[in-house]
Amino acid sequence: MNTSSCKRGDNLCPYFKQLQTTDKEKHMQFGLFYEWPNPTLRNWKILFEEGMEQIQYSEALGFDYCLIAEHHFTNYGNSPAPLLQALHIGQRTRRIKIGTAAVILPVWQPLRLAEEIAVLDNLIDGRFMAGIGRGYQGYEMAGFGSDVDVSRGRFQETLDVLIKAWTSDEAFTYEGEYVNIPNPITVFPKPLQKPYPPMWLAGTSVDSMNLAAKMDMLPLSSSQMGYDGVRAQFGSLVHARAAYGKPIDNLSFGLQCITHVAPTDEEAFEALKYARWQNRAQRGLNRHDVVNGQVNAIPYEGELDDEAFRDRLFFGSPETVIEKFKKFSDVGATHISNWMMFGGIEHEKLMRSIRLMGEEVLPALRDAHPPADLTAKLLEEQPLSNEELQSAGAARAPRDMAT
Numbered sequence: 021m022n023t024s025s026c027k028r029g030d031n032l033c034p035y036f037k038q039l040q041t042t043d044k045e046k047h048m049q050f051g052l053f054y055e056w057p058n059p060t061l062r063n064w065k066i067l068f069e070e071g072m073e074q075i076q077y078s079e080a081l082g083f084d085y086c087l088i089a090e091h092h093f094t095n096y097g098n099s100p101a102p103l104l105q106a107l108h109i110g111q112r113t114r115r116i117k118i119g120t121a122a123v124i125l126p127v128w129q130p131l132r133l134a135e136e137i138a139v140l141d142n143l144i145d146g147r148f149m150a151g152i153g154r155g156y157q158g159y160e161m162a163g164f165g166s167d168v169d170v171s172r173g174r175f176q177e178t179l180d181v182l183i184k185a186w187t188s189d190e191a192f193t194y195e196g197e198y199v200n201i202p203n204p205i206t207v208f209p210k211p212l213q214k215p216y217p218p219m220w221l222a223g224t225s226v227d228s229m230n231l232a233a234k235m236d237m238l239p240l241s242s243s244q245m246g247y248d249g250v251r252a253q254f255g256s257l258v259h260a261r262a263a264y265g266k267p268i269d270n271l272s273f274g275l276q277c278i279t280h281v282a283p284t285d286e287e288a289f290e291a292l293k294y295a296r297w298q299n300r301a302q303r304g305l306n307r308h309d310v311v312n313g314q315v316n317a318i319p320y321e322g323e324l325d326d327e328a329f330r331d332r333l334f335f336g337s338p339e340t341v342i343e344k345f346k347k348f349s350d351v352g353a354t355h356i357s358n359w360m361m362f363g364g365i366e367h368e369k370l371m372r373s374i375r376l377m378g379e380e381v382l383p384a385l386r387d388a389h390p391p392a393d394l395t396a397k398l399l400e401e402q403p404l405s406n407e408e409l410q411s412a413g414a415a416r417a418p419r420d421m422a423t
Contacts, residue, residue: 047389048345050082050355050358050377050385051078051117051119052075052078052083052085052086052087052357052358052360053087053089053359054087054099054361055089055098057361059301071361073367073371074360074361074374075112076112078116078374079113079114079115081382085119085149085355086116088102088118088120089102092160092164093160093313094160094305094313095313095314096298096301096302103120106118106120106148107144117148119151119218120150120152121151121153121276122151122221123150123151123152124161125152125154126174127161130178131181131205134207137182137211141213146213146217148217149219150220151220151222152221159310177196181194185205186211187215188206190206191205219236219237220239221238222240224245224253224410226409238272239273240355241274243277243334244413245412246332246413247347247348249409249410250275250351250413251352251412252412254353255401256404256409257273258395258399259399271352272354273352274353274354276359277356277357277358278295278333278334278362280334280360281336281341281377281380282336282337283337283376285335288336292329292330295363296363297363298363299323299329300319303320338380345385346385349389350390350394351390352390353390358377360373
């Protein structure tokens, strides 16, 4: 038997895909983001079926993909089995890509995760996108006996094993601080996409941008960092890729946005209370303020006022939302992941929002792209530290970021 071995930190870069946008994908990409929050603990099957109807409708209207979060143990998000949910979506759609945002690597057994993703990619005809993250919710991670304090090491070692499992035709072993595979292992099947599905990295830090650059992953940031913060994040990506000697033109950059479109701005802002619940629930989860699985979604110290909060949401008429998307395209965003099921918002309002997005917003933005001279301008600026980047983002906000 031929065997190979690897240790944490081995250079696997020959397997990594380029992060450059292909000719087919040069138009702005739009998707939906799901974690299925359930503030009132309504019927789970109905909740999941409504989400499925929304996703099918979005596909018919020209959306490009959908992403599924991983959350456990509370009503903040009800997506504890994102790969199962991705399979279900794949069986009931034909065209859209389906991804995770993100699978929380430190709580997974890496070989099992590699196998499940490979099987999933084959079963849905190579439409899977592997979004990964380190995790930021100590309450959820503790339920699996994992600790946020050691999550960075577990994340990196699990990622090492995933890549090795998908790309190695020879049996391999692995020796790490947290992950050990002493007996030679070969993982079958391999993913349908070669060498493996496109990878997204959820994160808002300089370290996240550096890892995405090194491994040619598509970064998924958050509009909650604000215009200046997102521009600074994209700048960190550009600087990191240049440092690695990699191309910096036509880069892909994902942005998660809390989005609601209505005929008028006033009608759209009526949904602010649902976004407030999601924001406050996330803060409650940070505090481990949970009783019988229900997060205490109450106002908190330092909460943004309505005007500042609205500024970080993509709420409004089609015309208003188009202008906001254009603004973030100007600082690097190419893949817009729209968080539209939030805080218990009614299915009918959400379907109307998807319709207005598909009929009016998407056609107006398909040719939008970052300015040709953006990367050159960013390279002329000094790269930021983690502290400076988070300061540029000002009030950090509701997000499913992970590294």
